[in-house]
Amino acid sequence: MLDRDLFPKRIGRKLGRRSLLSALGATAIGVSLEGCGKPVVRGPNGEEAKLNLYNWDTYIGKHSFEWFKDKTGVSVALTLFANNDELFSKLRAGNPGFDVIVPTNDFVTRMRIADMLTPIDKSKIPNFKNLQPAFQTAPFDPGRKYSIPYTWLALGVGYRKSKIDGVPNSWKWLFDSDRYKGRIAIFDEADDLVRLAAKYLGHPGTNIPVSLLPTIEAMYIRQKKNIRVFHEDNGQDLLLAGDVDIVLEYNGDIAQVMAEDDDLAFVIPKEGSLLQSDCMCIPKGAPRIDNAHRFINFMLDAKVGADLSSTILYPTPNQAVLDLMPDSYRNNPAIFPPPDQMKNCEYSTFEGVERTRMFDELLTRVRAA
Amino acid sequence: MAETVNESWKKSPGMFASLLAPPTLFLFAFLLAPLFVVWTYSFGHNEGLTEITVDGTFANYAHALNPLYLSILIKSFAFAAFTTFICLAAGFPIALAITFAKAKTKSWLLLLIMLPFWTNLLIRTYALMALLRTQGYVNGFLHIVWNGIAGVLHLVHGPALPAFQPLDLLYNNFAVVLGLVYVQLPFMVLPLYSALDRLDRSLLEASLDLGAGHLRTMVQVVLPLAMPGVASGILVTLIPSVGAFLTPDLLGGVDSQMIANVIERQFKAANDWPFGAAISFLLMYVTFVAIALQSVFAPKKEARS
Structure with missing residues (x-):
């Protein structure tokens, strides 16, 4: 029992x-x-x-x-x-x-x-x-x-309200900006990172043209100096412990730490996300x-x-x-993001091993750069 | 002693074989056979999602030798070499101190060296994270000291200190090296200790009596005699450090990717076991070469002494 x-x-x-x-x-x-x-x-x-x-x-x-x-x-x-x-x-x-x-x-x-x-x-x-x-x-x-x-579940941005200006409702703040230098943590999942970057750049998260990959790679290499850590899905812990102020995480994980700390919040960026x-x-x-x-x-x-x-x-x-x-x-907006945040979201789709490998090697190159 | 053992096994080979058979079988079944399977994977390719066809291809090795993976391999060796150097520099005095400690103190000190082995590596690493994080114990302590100094300065109407800035101790290469040293130090101290402990003390007295200073005795007498311990210490520290993946994973930052992290991803996220097997064996070939080199140099020293 x-x-x-x-x-x-x-x-x-x-x-x-x-x-x-x-x-x-x-x-x-x-x-x-x-x-x-x-x-x-x-x-x-x-x-x-x-x-x-x-x-x-x-x-x-x-x-x-x-x-x-x-x-x-x-x-x-x-x-x-x-x-x-x-x-x-x-x-x-x-x-x-x-x-x-x-x-x-x-x-x-x-x-x-x-x-x-x-x-x-x-x-x-x-x-x-x-x-x-x-x-x-x-x-x-x-x-x-x-x-x-x-x-x-939906991937989105978890953040500490007192340390971030306004609502960070764009992937820009995680992927393409030095505004929060050294206080950013993103997910160590090649597949998600490539697809979300594609969405940020205005493409759907599936059928990403191969010609777009070098742009994505260059963006992450540029952003690397601003990122504190590639986390292993413990982004909510990093946020709660104060190691970083803005993370890429799942809504449920952030909802769990929000119950502990009023200063935390979650938003799905306007470019849309992966469900x-x-x-x-x-x-x-x-x-x-x-x-x-x-x-x-x-x-x-x-x-x-x-x-x-x-x-x-x-x-x-x-x-x-x-x-x-x-x-x-x-009515918890972290658990059930409002419809305007959900409208550009799509399911992440498995598109064959070749793509998985291509995305993984892209992230390996970013991390080695 | 060695000779009697030699003679007795020659006299009763049956006895010897029956004693040796179980460990040999164990070694074959649970170490060499699985290793062989992984080795064959390195000459194969994925067929669909779960099947691997072994067709003797060298494509995986060719891919592993591209500059991207070679640079990661070199970086891993750099991490490991730096770790080994620090372990040696810190471990030698520790081993020396244990050697010259009183018998009772000695066993306590050895126990302290071995104490970390009683806790799982993952838990020790998480403990290290709790110490090093931005609002961790080290920064907390520094903050208190900082405030104390600021308070004293305020009392004596000295200059005002700026607000405390926590140090970035976690999620960088410093944390990775610290974590590796923390894990590997006992592996360096123990072989050094066993080499130093067997050292003939009268040689030290002779050296000092004949006019050599302490430093010279250390460098010209103790160090050469401890060389076998140093060599095996370096080997057992360097090799696991090159292959470390948990430490860079948990303590490292964006620049801390080591070769074992890449290997792990091939077996998991990338689902490319043949390629993962090829990088693993590339690492193993390099290690074999290192061991072979060591054994080439070792006999010369024995002959000289």
Whole structure:
């Protein structure tokens, strides 16, 4: 039985979903050893009463596992990954035993292409109807055959109001200006950086012409002297600790630290940004497919989802959940950026390994310059 | 002693083989075999997203040898060499002090040297970050001292100090070298200590009796005798430093990219394992050459002594 205090709220706020600390996997070891040496307990569906969930750090509801166990008798063993690349590397040589994984949309595409996902039987997911219609299908998975949305997120600018003049609603302040020299941190993700730079330069974030890449590279090399650090998705920590005053981060991560420090704020620049959606998927070779479906359905339940959303403060794609949430969540501009900020946003899309490699080498060159 | 061991294994080869078999098997199954697999990857290319076809191509090595990656490799060696130099300069006096300490103090000092190994590297690095950050403990302490001085000056009607500016201690190359020295120092001190501890003290007395000063004794007697320790200290400090990736990742700034960071990205973000394997093995070939050079020079010294 999981104690309530096992997931103190403070931890949920302090560490980002992609925090490097999760590399320690301390929680994972603690939880997964629990099952050792006990006889196999089978549920009514004939499957072992167990579920292996592979998820981001601080990305589960305070009571999710406890309530799931109460309802189904199935205990969840949680393993953490720090980023999609880690998830992909671990599964590419075969599924080591995970039943449910939570990749981001571009990795849903990647894993689909690599034939690493099991189709989801929606007749076992009655709570699917709770999702907002816009999320019941997706460009990266038409008809939601392989992925069920868990949260969505948007990249934007987190900043310290007292140290920044006005609202930094352009990528310029991060990518192309010495105004905040030495107080800038940007994400160490080649793909996102190249796509956002393209948006700043007036192009869409997909199908970026190769001829534009040298311009982007030159811009980052020029900007390098003004940037303090390329962060590992711990931008919110750097902002909170006062190491930098303006960062490129996800809305949910900044929303978490805003709850701790009134001086912090979040904005999506006017040039538009990249949206992502983390999804629940069942990897090929999952040992307990029925439990996996039950868990996915359970997480889409209104009350369970409300517990999740109030713990992690990421936007929910679930209308039933939203109806239960307080105004402080529904009207939080960091969690749900206003429509005028959202209108130029687009989903980040996987466009093949060649592009991934090209973008990665571009960033390697920038960092070596 | 060595001879008896030699004789006994010649007498009972079966016994020797059965003792040697498990570690040899272990070495093959869990070190050499996986290394071999990665080595073959370096001659292959990606087929789709998850398959690697090994076709004997040298394209990965050709790509790894382009100036971009060579410059990063050279930079990594520069970081590592600087780290090793500081470790040697700081480690030698430490090792010497431990050698000449009283027996009881000596074991405490050795324990202190080994204490950091009991904590995970990641946690030690985060601890270092807490010390060095803009509003970290070092800057906090300096701020208090600064305010103290300003207060005293104010009392004696001296000049007013400007407001305290925190030092940039984190997210730069200084932090990376500091972090590497912090991690590697024990690896330098221990071989130095074991070399110095075995040193015949009467040689020092003889040197001093025959009129050499302390400094000259140190340079002409102690240092040459400690050379094997120095060499192995340099090797065990230099090689892991070249391949460090956590330290530059967490403590480094925009200019702190090292070769291991590039390798890590090939296996993760870029999903290009063959290329990652090629850079890894390029690094390993360079290391082999360094070890080979060391063993070429080592016998000469033995012959001389």
